Amino acid sequence: MATYTTESVTLTIRRWIVPAAEPWGAAAAEISKAWAAAELEYRRHRGIPQEQPLPDDALRFRVRDDAIVICFEIETPS
Numbered sequence: 001m002a003t004y005t006t007e008s009v010t011l012t013i014r015r016w017i018v019p020a021a022e023p024w025g026a027a028a029a030e031i032s033k034a035w036a037a038a039e040l041e042y043r044r045h046r047g048i049p050q051e052q053p054l055p056d057d058a059l060r061f062r063v064r065d066d067a068i069v070i071c072f073e074i075e076t077p078s
Helices: 028-046
Strands: 009-019 060-063 067-077
Touching (some): 009 028, 028 067
Antiparallel strands (some): 009 067, 060 067
16 A cells, blocks of 8 residues: 655745846846845745845746746745
């Protein structure tokens, strides 16, 4: 007889989307603001103090055709 467990989770993806229209791309100041906001929200959700470094894979940067997206995922039991 097999022994296993099962679980259901809800996945929330938090995104900060910075416009990056051609030919100029995204402005560094806007990426910096979005990055800071995403980092602050990540710390709040995970209870990480400001003086503690974040894990290297805490935030992800994704490229869309017309935007840079900074994101992280929050998984909670259903």
